[in-house]
Structures are given as structure tokens and as C-alpha cells.
Amino acid sequence: MTARTIGVTEVALRDAHQSLMATRMAMEDMVDACTDIDQAGYWSVECWGGATYDSCIRFLNEDPWRRLRTFRELMPNSRLQMLLRGQNLLGYRHYEDLVVDKFVEKSAENGMDVFRVFDALNDPRNMERAMKAVAKTGKHAQGTICYTISPLHTTEGYIKLAGQLLDMGAQSIALKDMAALLQPQPAYDIVKGIKDTYGDIQVNVHCHSTTGVTLVSLMKAIEAGADVVDTAVSSMSLGPGHNPTESLVAMLEGTGYTTDLDMERLLRIRDHFAKVRPKYAEFESATLVDTDIFSSQIPGGMLSNMESQLRAQGAGDRIRDVMAEVPLVKADAGHPPLVTPSSQIVGTQAVFNVLMGKYKVLTGEFADLMLGYYGECIGERNPEVVEIARAQTKKEPIDVRPADLLAPEWDKLVTDASQLTGADGSDEDVLTYAMFPSVAPGFFEKRDEGPKNVGKTAEQMADQAAAKSDADRAVRGPITYRVSLGGRDHSVTVERA
């Protein structure tokens, strides 16, 4: 029997450093790995989108479009893949359809091949335009299911959503598990259900590794028929990131499945990033494995956000109350998956409820969520809270696709962007401005200074190692120094008081 070949998407260049080191990796720390990545036999290379665009212009003084073109040049044999937030593109609001079209068109033109399109609320209407725009460019449109757990989320519901995405033109379906909640059995059931219902449509599975269990979920998904799975080379893996690519290869050895990956190349990619990762240690969280989310339903990042909000209000001791409030707020909102931005919106409202009284004050974002301005959730929104939102904001609830209410905005964006110092008149610059209107002007102005590397330099790494070695020796007791004072040498013993 010939083993079935499982495709692999390598996420080291995008989601891995987004999850492990706050998306801070500089392009110069990636380029040397690109040839090996290009030749290793991946199904695709995720390398753009998500938070990388934001991070490029906000922290790295790097043009994200130039990064894309560089990847295209360095990896001529690979499918380049990006994560796209549907109607939000890579920004944090809904864009009018022509902006969506333009963004997709320019991304394809600059080298993008596979567009993984998702919506935080799983509202297919927020994904449709982007997928259709991808289809128009002849590139690969992947419709995405954000996996979450709630009383309303069922295997059948996810299978139905896959069907809606396929009807809208998705060429493949991604099952996206950003919180590492996807356990082996539902992984199997959902993939199997999609395959049984819609025939041999390509299914990609994306899991984070935070809970320590999702490599097993990938195995089960593969047994159920999954075609492509996402992993990160081992030196860029685990914790809040992803399962190790080499472990996936080892996992499948001897089974009825295999990968086409070249282990020699993988080890070189691994060695490259093993040297790079420590440079960004200051951006890493200490989380190795965290299974709390299975009981709390609250992703780790959301929890720490709420804790710091509470501490800022001198109410750090109320975290248990807030944790109890979260599921209530989430239910009132119709059970949105808790991912960016819904996790922040629900979490902040839960904090407000505990500190100021239940729905006494709504955040603008939470009111918008309740009024339908982010789209539809799987569940009905609590009508009483919708009423409060309407009263507070004087806005009416909507049930149309949010972007339907937007007027054409491209021409105005062109005009506004053209007035910015340093903007080069390209559509790409207009899109950068559209995405991040408050950050883009500063970026355009300083773009000529070239990319910054916020990781530690080799010299800083050496200094830090030396300092750490001092600290490890824990010489905290008295230290005797030779001190020169007024031309005379003294022996001085110094000790912590």
C-alpha cells in the first residue's frame, strides 16, 4: 500500500514568530533560511499577513510589500501563503469592497499564492468578498473555520459553515485552532464530516500547541482525511506556537501517511532559527504548556490582558469575578469565538461589568458587537443587552453585512495618502495607509532609514550571557573591590544592606 502524502505548511516565517515573539522577527533574520525552506518540499510557506504587516511598519520600519517581494524572490518554487482577516484585511475595521479587491489584487501581484481568509465571528459574509477577489486573481482562496468550544458550537455547525464557504468559492477549507482547543476527537469528526459531506475537498488543519495535545489532533485529522497540516520547525515551535515540523515527520513514519519533506533541509532550517530565536527572548512568554483553557474557556493572552486591566484599576483581586463573568458576556454576545478582536471586546466588557456594575457602561466596541456591526455570531444576542447598547450609542442594530453600509472609500484613501510625506504614490502605499492610518504617516517619513532589527545583536547576546553568568553565580554576598581614591588604592568590601 502506498502511503498517502500529507502536505505541510511551514509557519516559521509568520505565525510562529507572531505567537512566540510578538511578530518581531526582522527580515534579515529570515532570509538565510529561505532557500532551504523553498527546497524542503512544503505544500506552502506561510510568511505574510496576520500581524506581520502591522509589526513591519510599527516596530521594524520595514515595508511589508517589499518583504513580500523578497520572499517571492527567495522562494521561487513555493506557494507563499498569507492570513487575511476577511473584510478587515490586515487592519482592525471593515473595509469597503473595492479596498478589499485592491488589497487582494496587489497581494497577488506582489507574489502571494494562497489566501487563508477568516473572520473572527465565523460570519461567512465577512469572508465572501475577499475570497471572490482571490478567485479573480487566479490564486488559491482558502475559507476558514475558527474553531471554538461553546454550548452552541457543534460538529454539524462547523460542517455547515464549510459548505457555506465552499458555496462562496473557497477552493479549500482551513480548520483554524488558534487557542489550541481542538481535541483529537472533534478534529477527527469535523474533518471526516467535511470530507463525507462535500467530497474530496482539500482540508488544511492549523493548530497551536499551547495545551500540549494538538499534535495528536493533527494525527486524528490526518486519519480523517486532512490533506495539509501546519507546523513550525522545531526551533520555532511549542509553547503558544505550533507543533514541531520534525515531530510531525517522525509521527507519520511507518503509518499509512507520509510527508515529502527533506529532513536534511529541515535540520538546516532548524539550526538557523535555533541561533535566531534567543535574540528575541525578551518578547517570549514563559508558557510551556497550559491546559487551563479547557476548563476556563479563556485563552491565556486574554486572561493576562484582563489581569493587567484590573491591576491598573487597583482591582487585581477581582480576577475570579471577571473569569466568572466572561462566559456570561460571551453568551450575551451570541457565543463569538474568543480570538482577536472578539476576545479583547468580551474581556474588557467583563472587566467593566465587574468594576462598574453589569452593563452599566458598555465599551464602544462591545456595543458595536451587540448591534451587529462586526457581523453575526452563531447564537442570538441577548435582546436586553442589545437594547442597552442602542440606548447608549444611539445607533440602530443591523442585520445586513456590515460592509454593505460602507460608502466607496478608495479614491479618498488615494487622495489622503498622496499628501503624506514619503508616500510613493503606489497602490501599496495607499493600502498601508488604509490599514494603519495613524502609523503609516510616521513610517512613510522614515522609510528611507531602512529596516530595524529589534532583536539583540551578537554583542548584546555576549554581554547578556556574561551578566547572566554573574547572576547565576549568585554572588550576592560581600564583594571586595580595589578602589582608587585620591591617588591611593583601597580595598573596599561592598555588601547589600
Add this chain to the structure above:
Amino acid sequence: MTARTIGVTEVALRDAHQSLMATRMAMEDMVDACTDIDQAGYWSVECWGGATYDSCIRFLNEDPWRRLRTFRELMPNSRLQMLLRGQNLLGYRHYEDLVVDKFVEKSAENGMDVFRVFDALNDPRNMERAMKAVAKTGKHAQGTICYTISPLHTTEGYIKLAGQLLDMGAQSIALKDMAALLQPQPAYDIVKGIKDTYGDIQVNVHCHSTTGVTLVSLMKAIEAGADVVDTAVSSMSLGPGHNPTESLVAMLEGTGYTTDLDMERLLRIRDHFAKVRPKYAEFESATLVDTDIFSSQIPGGMLSNMESQLRAQGAGDRIRDVMAEVPLVKADAGHPPLVTPSSQIVGTQAVFNVLMGKYKVLTGEFADLMLGYYGECIGERNPEVVEIARAQTKKEPIDVRPADLLAPEWDKLVTDASQLTGADGSDEDVLTYAMFPSVAPGFFEKRDEGPKNVGKTAEQMADQAAAKSDADRAVRGPITYRVSLGGRDHSVTVERA
């Protein structure tokens, strides 16, 4: 359909800290977790044996027998489990049978319930006496298969070994994967083979997590019928340790399998060790995941041993040669699994071969291995190398069970131990002396001073955090202090000489 209940052995109190922190955890850092461990619903609690005995008397000034009795007292509802190196007991040589009997008898008397008996060469003759001794006490004798990969090791061979162990009276079979080499498919095949061949005999599976793939192997072993699997609570898991207990629980949710574990208790156990683990950070390795062993066949610990041996000889650049030599030496020795002590024996000989010429000099241990004094391996030993060993050592090769050549030694051990200052005349002390004749005398002398904790104190942790924060700030340049000296203020600049 009722889910099948999978038993869990918690290894936090033995193998986890042996693997993660060089077996250094002090008893006082364990006692507070014991009630929760006792009540959490584990099949057994591994808490003694392996390197803990050695570490107790060598580093912690703690009586290992007292540790066992304390565990017995603190966990009255649990099966206590130990790892026993067959005829080697917990020492590093073969003991005469009456010493084996005595050790097992006293261990049972002091509270041990489950004896996992193994031999580094998988020679059943080295396990038989210990298992029979366990049977005599009415306790549980578990026969162990050390899993390794070689041209001679086959699923059928492992199944046959299981049968030999069952014939010798093993009440259950442990499949022990100390190098995290057990991939999902062989895990399934071996467990299935044992079940199919010998009926419903209990199978326990023990995997380390070093390669990142073995939680999947546990899933496959469970699907094949495994009854009990070993894990460590998450805060004591991963890296060179084991898969996280909570992840196992999450993995099985919704499948046809379940555990009886109490998640509330698990989280308390986790929180306890999350506080303890950082105290022992200096003993931890940085390995998070390492899949090299699949290609090199050389466990990480063995590799670093060989590297330091080479560096000590000023030959650090020869490591590639040594790595190429290891499989040849291993084949000449008949393909022993590479675990303590065979990994050191084979590794050191490979270093000797590279530095001094092939088999120009044999270590005493390697000669003994070649001459059969450690027992039989799965493969034939290279007769030419056996001849060299015979010529160098003037010892004859043997094919009997090594311990058959030993004269009764218990009475002499009693006499010798009784002459040591501080020895209390108990059989337990005789056994401590028997196991570690060079360490025991010093331990007996100082036993009254009580156990030491080699972890950092709360104060040291705070100091270290402060020092680390200094180091992070990387203030390495000159620092100017205002110093009051003899009633006058001086400005003093201090700089490392």
C-alpha cells in the same frame, strides 16, 4: 458505549525530576503535593528508585528509606511504584541473588507496591530474580521492555520478550521508551501484538517527550489496548521529561477512552510544582524538543557526554567521526539499547576508537560488555572484538547469567556496614552500603544533620530575580557610587578589573 478507563502513572515524584533537574528535588518540596496526588485517581505514583536513591545519599543527605516511608504515610490510598534495574538493583553492578531478595523484601516492607523491573540490555535473565522476589512479597512485578531502534529490533522481537517476562512471573508488561524514540505506529503494533499474543495482560507505556511526538504514541498505544500510561503533571513535563498529565486527559475527552483523574486535584498539583520547579533551574537543560535522535540514533545525553570527553582531549573537532563510530561499536556489541549504562560504555569506546585507533584500547566496561559480563544482547557480538577483549583483560567470555558467577555476599555486607560510623545496624543501611559503598560511609556519618535542599531558597530566588533584572539591563560599564567613608562623602567609580 462506555468509554474504557485508562490508568495513569504520575511520574512527577521520580522520573520527571530525574529527567528535568538531575534528580535533585528535595523531599520537602514534594510533601505538600502528596495529598492531592494521593486523591487524584492515579493508577500508581512513581516516587522511588531510578536515580533517586543515589541522589538522596549523594546530594541531599537524605535517607532514601525514610523518603519511602514518608511517601507511604502521605499517600495511603495509592500504589507506590519504583523503577528497579533488575540484578543491578539501584546500583551499578550485578548483585548476588540474596541481596536482590533482601532489597525487594525491604522495599515492600517499607511501602513499595509496584516494582518496574528492567535491564539495560533487555536480558530477561537479569530481571528474573527480582521479579520472583517481588512475587514472594505479594507485590506487583512489572516486566519491562526497553524500546530502541536497530536493524535487529523488531516488533516480533519485543512481543517475544514480553512473553519471556510473563513466563518469569511478570504481572504486567511495561514498554519503556527512555529516549522518546517510540513512534506512533510501532507503539500501536507492539501493544497490539502483546495483547493479541498473550491475551488481556496489563500493558503500561512509558514515554519521554524529548522528540515531541510521543503523546501521539500514547494515543496509538491506548487504541491498541494499553491499560496504563505514564505522564507528569504539566508544570513538571516536556523537554527531556514526559508528556503532560492534563494534556493526556484533554486528549482522551470525547474518545472511547477516559481517565479517572480529578482535574481540580491535577491543577493543584500543577500549581504546587510550578512554584517548585524554578528553584532547580540551574539543573535543567535547555532542550525543548530534539528530533535528532531519529537520524543519529544517539540520545542527547550521550552526545553531550562524548563531546565533553573529546574536548577534554583537545579533540572537540572529532565529534562527527565519533558519531559515525557509535553505530559500528553498537553493532559490534550486538546492538544493545543505548541507555545507562550501555550508552556510556558504547560512547566512551567510540571516543577511544577515534582517538587511539579502532579497538587499540578497550575500556574495562566495554571489554566486560563484549565478554558477556553485562548479559546478552539481541545480536551476536563481533568475535574479533571479543577476542581483543579476552586478550586485553585475560578474562574469559561467559554465556551464563552474570550473577550466577557471584558468591553469596550478604553476610559480608552486613559485617562491613556494621563497622561504619553512623550505620544503625538495619538491613536498610546494609543495602545502602551495598548499593553505594563509596558514598554510604560519608552519608551515614552526616545523616543526623538532616536532609539538605539544593534548590534555591525563596530569598535566593528573589535575589536572583533582582540580579537577572540587573543583567537584563546589561549595566556592564563603570558605575559611580556616592560613598561615605570616615565621615566624608566621596564619588567613587567602580569598574570590573
